[in-house]
Amino acid sequence: MDPWISSQPSLSLDLCVGLPPPLSHHHHQAPAAAAAVAMVKPKLQLVEENFLQPLKKDPEVAALEAELQRMSAENRQLSEMLATVAAKYDALRGQFTDMVTAGAGAGGGGNNPSSASEGGSASVSPSSRKRKSESLEGGSDSPPPPPPPAAQHHLHMISGGGGGDQMECTSGEPCKRIREECKPKISKLYVHADPSDLSLVVKDGYQWRKYGQKVTKDNPCPRAYFRCSFAPTCPVKKKVQRSAEDNTILVATYEGDHNHGQPPAPAQQQQPTSDGSGKSSAAGKPPHAPSPSPPAPTPPLALHHQTEAVAVAAGEELIRRNLAEHMAMTLTRDPSFKAALVTALSGRILELSPTKD
DNA sequence: CGATTTTGACCTGCGC
DNA sequence: GCGCAGGTCAAAATCG
Numbered sequence: 001m002d003p004w005i006s007s008q009p010s011l012s013l014d015l016c017v018g019l020p021p022p023l024s025h026h027h028h029q030a031p032a033a034a035a036a037v038a039m040v041k042p043k044l045q046l047v048e049e050n051f052l053q054p055l056k057k058d059p060e061v062a063a064l065e066a067e068l069q070r071m072s073a074e075n076r077q078l079s080e081m082l083a084t085v086a087a088k089y090d091a092l093r094g095q096f097t098d099m100v101t102a103g104a105g106a107g108g109g110g111n112n113p114s115s116a117s118e119g120g121s122a123s124v125s126p127s128s129r130k131r132k133s134e135s136l137e138g139g140s141d142s143p144p145p146p147p148p149p150a151a152q153h154h155l156h157m158i159s160g161g162g163g164g165d166q167m168e169c170t171s172g173e174p175c176k177r178i179r180e181e182c183k184p185k186i187s188k189l190y191v192h193a194d195p196s197d198l199s200l201v202v203k204d205g206y207q208w209r210k211y212g213q214k215v216t217k218d219n220p221c222p223r224a225y226f227r228c229s230f231a232p233t234c235p236v237k238k239k240v241q242r243s244a245e246d247n248t249i250l251v252a253t254y255e256g257d258h259n260h261g262q263p264p265a266p267a268q269q270q271q272p273t274s275d276g277s278g279k280s281s282a283a284g285k286p287p288h289a290p291s292p293s294p295p296a297p298t299p300p301l302a303l304h305h306q307t308e309a310v311a312v313a314a315g316e317e318l319i320r321r322n323l324a325e326h327m328a329m330t331l332t333r334d335p336s337f338k339a340a341l342v343t344a345l346s347g348r349i350l351e352l353s354p355t356k357d
Numbered sequence: 358c359g360a361t362t363t364t365g366a367c368c369t370g371c372g373c
Numbered sequence: 374g375c376g377c378a379g380g381t382c383a384a385a386a387t388c389g
Contacts, residue, residue: 210362212381225380229361239380 185257190243191250200224200240202252208238219244231260 191202200213200222209229215222221242228234236256243249 209360211383213363214379214381217378223379237380 185255187254189250189252189254191252192248193242193250194248200242200250202238202240202250204252206230206236206258216241221247228258231258234259 189202189204206228207230208226210224210226212225213222214225219241221244223239223241226238226240228236228238234256236254236258238255239253241251241253243251
C-alpha cells in the first residue's frame with residue numbers, strides 16, 4: 001500500500017466528529033479531497049459547535065462518548081476499506097506503469113494513440129507559428145519550455161522535449177530540420193477528467209484564454225486552443241483535447257515557455273466544474289484564491305530548466321493528487337457512504353438538539 | 358461595459 | 374496544382 005495515502009489527513013476518514021477539527025494543512029497536500037470532503041463539512045461544523053458548548057449532564061456526556069466510540073469504530077472500518085482500495089489501486093498502477101513502459105519501448109515515443117495526431121499536428125504548427133514569431137518576437141532564444149506547475153489531477157506528464165526525441169528525421173532535409181529545431185518545446189499532460197465534464201479545462205495554475213476550437217480528423221472530441229493570458233507577451237500555447245480512446249483523459253499539450261511567473265491564484269481547488277457549460281469556468285483560471293498571499297517567487301521560471309527526472313517526480317505527485325481527488329469523489333458519490341454519514345450526523349444532531357428535553 | 362468564449366472563415370503546410 | 378487538415382483570426386455572443 002502506498003504510505004502516502006495513509007498519511008493524508010483528508011483521506012484517513014478521520015471525521016473527528018465531536019472533536020475540535022484538525023483542520024490542518026491538508027489543503028496543500030490534497031486540495032481536491034479536501035474540497036470534496038468539504039461537502040459534508042457544514043454538518044460537521046454544526047455538530048462541533050454544539051459539542052463544544054459546555055456539557056450539561058453526565059449521562060449526556062456518557063451517551064456522547066458511546067456514540068463517539070461507535071463512530072470511531074466505524075471510522076476504523078472505513079479506514080480499512082480505504083486501505084484495501086488503495087492496495088488494489090497500487091497494484092493496478094503498477095500494471096499500468098508496466099504497460100506504459102512496454103508501450104514506450106515498442107512504439108519509440110508514441111505511448112498514446114492520440115499522441116500520433118498530437119505529434120502530427122505539432123509538426124505542422126511550428127511553421128505557421130514561425131511566420132508569426134517573425135513579426136511578434138524577434139527570435140526569442142528563450143530556454144526550453146517548462147512543464148507547467150500543474151496542480152491538477154494529472155495522470156501522466158511527458159516533457160516532450162521538442163528538440164530531443166522528435167529529431168529523428170534522417171531523411172536529410174536541412175530546412176525541415178531547422179524548423180524542427182526552432183520548434184518550441186512541447187510537453188504533454190494527461191489529465192483525468194470527469195467524462196460528463198464537457199469543458200476542456202485543465203487548471204494548471206496559469207491563466208489561459210481560449211482562442212479557438214477545432215474538431216480534428218482522428219478524434220471526434222474537439223480540440224481547444226489556449227493562449228497564456230496572464231502576460232500579453234507570453235508565447236505559451238496550450239492545446240487540450242480528450243483522448244480518443246478514453247474520454248476521461250484530457251490531453252493537454254503545452255508549447256513554448258512562460259516568460260513570467262505563476263499567477264497569484266494557486267490552482268489548488270480543483271472543484272470539478274462539471275456543469276458541462278464550460279462557460280464561466282475560464283480556462284485554467286482558478287475560481288478564487290483562498291490565500292491572499294502574494295505569488296511565490298516565480299516557481300515556474302525555476303522549473304523551466306528542470307530535468308526530465310524532476311518532471312517525472314512532479315508526475316508522481318500529480319498522480320497522488322489525482323488519486324486523492326478520485327477517492328474523495330468516489331466516497332462522496334457513494335450513496336451508502338453518504339447515507340451512513342447522514343444517519344450518524346442526524347442522530348448526533350437530534351441528540352444535541354435543544355428541543356430534545 | 359469590459360473581458361472572455363464561441364464559431365465560422367481564412368491561412369498555411371503537407372501529401373498525393 | 375489540388376485537396377485536406379491543423380492552426381489562427383476576428384466578429385458576434387455571452388457573462389459578470
